[in-house]
Amino acid sequence: MKHICTIFLSLFILQAAFAQTGSLKGKLTNGSEPLAYASVKLSGTTTGTISTEKGYYDLKNLAPGNYEISFSAIGYHTEKIKATIQGGQVTVINIDLKENSSKLNEVVVTGVSRATELRRNPIPIAVMSKKEMNENVNNNIIDAIVKGVPGVNAVTTGPNISKPFIRGLGYNRVLTLYDGIRQEGQQWGDEHGIEIDQYGIGRAEVVKGPASLTYGSDALAGVINMIPAMPEGGDGVLKGDYLADYHTNNGMIGTSLGLAYKKADWKYSFRATAKTAHDYQNKVDGFVYNTGFREYNLSGNVRTDKKWGFWQLSGTLYDNKQEIPDGSRDSLTRRFTKQVAEGGEDDIKNRPLVSDNELSSYAIAPLHQRIQHYRIYSYGELKMGQSSLDLALGLQQSIRREYNHPTMVNQPGLYVVLNTLNYDVKYNLPAFAGVESTIGVNGMYQTNRSKSATDFPIPDYNLFDAGTFFFAKKSFGKLDLSGGIRYDNRNICWNDFYVGPNTANGFTKHVSLPDTAGANLQFPAFKHTYHGFSGSLGLTYNITEKLLLKANIARGYRAPNITEIGSNGLDPGAHIVYLGDRTFKPEFSLQQDIGIISYLKDADLIAEFFNNNIDNYIFQAKLNDANGNPVVIVPGNSTYKYQQSKARLYGAEVTVNLHPQKIKWLAFNNSLAYVTGINKDQQLIAQSNGAAKYLPFIPPVHVRSELKFTLQQAGGAFSKPYFKVEADIYAAQNRFYALDNTETATPGYTLINVGAGTKIKTKSERTFCELYLQVDNLFGTAYQSNLNRLKYFEYYTPSPNGRSGIYNIGRNLSFKAVFPF
Secondary structure (H helix, E strand, O other), X not given: OHHHHHHHHHHHHHHHHHHOOEEEXXXXXXXXXXXXXXXXXXXXXXXXXXXXXXXXXXXXXXXXXXXXXXXXXXXXXXXXXXXXXXXXXXXEOOEEOOEOOOOOOOEEOXXXXXXXXXXXXXXXXXXXXXXXXXXXXXXXXXXXXXXXXXXXXEEEOOOOOEEEEEOOEEHHHEEEEEOOEEOOOOOOOOOOOOOOXXXXXXXXXXXXXXXXXXXXXXXXXXXXXXXXXXOOOOOOOEEXXXXXXXXXXXXXXXXXXXXXXXXXXXXXXXEEEEEEEOOOEEOOOEEOOOOOEEEEEEEEEEEEEEOOEEXXXXXXXXXXXXXXXXXXXXXXXXXXXXXXXXHHHOOHHHOOEOOHHHHOOOOOOOOEEEEEEEEEEEEEEEEEOOEEEEEEEEEEEEEEXXXXXXOOOOOOOEEEEEEEEEEEEEEEOXXXXXXXXXXXXXXXXXXXXXXXXXXXXXXXXXXXXXXXXXXXXXXXXXXXXXXXXXXXXXXXEEOOEEEEEOOOOOOEEEEXXXXXXXXXXXXXXXXXXXXXXXXXXXXXXXXXXXXXXXXXXXXXXXXXXXXXXXXXXXXXXXXXXXXOOOOOOOEEEEEEEEEEEEEOOOEEEXXXXXXXXXXXXXXXXXXEOOOOOEOOOXXXXXXXXXXXXXXXXXXXXXXXXXXXXXHOOEEEEEEEEEXXXXXXXXXXXXXXXXXXXXXXXXXXXXXEEEEEEEOOOOEOOEEEEEEEEEXXXXXXXXXXXXXXXXXXXXXXXXXXXXXXXXXXXXXXXXXXXXXXXXXXXXXXXXXOOOOEHHHHOOOOOOOOOOOOOOOOOOOEEEEEEEEEO
């Protein structure tokens, strides 16, 4: 009986204690706008929640006592409130969070061993949000990043083909990541872009400078990590969005559907995208023949977050049919013509004219390329007390076909399949004496195979890449110090590669031993191992909470890519015969960075300076014979040979953003980017009378100014509508690689852009849609970027109108609408 009484008494006490718990609820806003999916957390505990779509939150069953409650959301100042929770009562706290333009407290994952606040990282890193990318409406994701990050440019071959350059360095020197997994898709080619769904990206992080410490070879110039959006939503509720995008210049139609679902510890997301466009136009060329495209994307993710860590499995599918321009025209009218015959039957001066219907048609022309990219990857983190283990494994395949035979439209001229296995293992050690450190190993195994093609610019090769690194960081009061060292080893090899006649179609084909009678040994066998050390040491000094000084010195490493050492043939899409050099050595750089960053009440002030010396710098240059005439190996195509020398690049990026607190509706954002690339091969410079003094593909001085007006109070259904006007100013580029007419001078130009946008709310304060309107090149300025490859697509000298090559896109009105649900 005594035990029974004890049990009942205990149950009564527990029930009474439970009955005396309190609760906390309220609403989060920004002015008159509710803040959805903001974080509410009891400091020092694991108890927390997120606000609903209408900004409400509710924390129940809280033990009575004194608490500090933290209210936070990305882009807003964090508020911390002390409150007393009383048993059996409801405590109501409504919070109005203020917008925070400072990005110093943002957490980045690129270029570091584990997630780190931006202010504590000495490496120059820029972050672009989904909102910023939406406002920078463009034909592809790289062009949106170019608009938003000073020091980033792009080599282009039409509106849908942009390859990123950072501070004058590009191709395999810029490592592109998708969700932390390195993107492998024939980066050496000019004529195809980044194989990523632009509408599925939620955030982009750009590292400017050598990041080889974490990622190994190919990150000599920097890293662009495109992180897919992972929509947040209520538990057990299907969320999503539908996007529609239209551009008037090339009739580009984009549509994308995203879905997300969360149940307990599991999250699921899916996205399907389609884009199509006809030829683009400008006032000089009219419609530019064979610049249309058709692109499809599918992606899916599943993720679980547990006490032991998290795990994610993702997959993507990319399929793009991209037309191939060649620039052939009628010699008098300058109207574009098309190739209908081959070899001796093809008279380039008497090709038929392209009809108006073909120029404005969405049908893909017979001469085009098809790029398919498939990727499946998984990564996760295992927590082990004070340490953790990060694991990532990815498998991707890139299939590239170029159809350049008008008499046999189904016969690809180029057909290569690239398979890549990526791996990454990192162990985050327990902190010791305030030092956080990580050791890791990562790399890839890669095979490239030619299929039933007629042209073979590169051999079939195998590549194995492995690197190991150690990284550490420690804070000493206001000083944050970080650095590490890395060793990389890359083995690349291929067997004898023979090319012989194909009697079935009259072209050539790949033949293998012993069937090599009458064949040509185009690529003799090769095997080599490249290796090198890289490292960095940097500091951030927090002079005040809003004023920082950053300094970093880094040694970068890059092994030569396949075209630089192995190319010996025509790349049909580029209309170039590339010649490599198998004696090339790896590139090594030594770069110094200094940055001063200040996020003040009324202004953001950023100044970043860099100096980069590179040994064994590799670049491509047009090949002329002893008489100064262009070397022609394949008629109608240029010939380029890779060179190697010492080089130096130096420059700066300066940002001045004004956002006066007393005039909250006004923002005036300005940036300047400058880089100079010097060829340090004194013998070549002397022999060329200074024509080889500068490096190729160096962007000119770029100044960008944006004046933005945002209505602070909601106007009925319209939430904070904005209007902006931009000036994109590019100086003349007279410092170029002039030897053998590899490059020519480029005049300066100014582009004026205007834009507007708003959110439309329902009566229940739910966002019905987001609208973005943009007019790029408002006045239809005729211009050629010095990084536009189409600038050199010219068959006649001189031309009747005095213009040479193809010009960039003219005026473009774009309209984007996003409907969340």
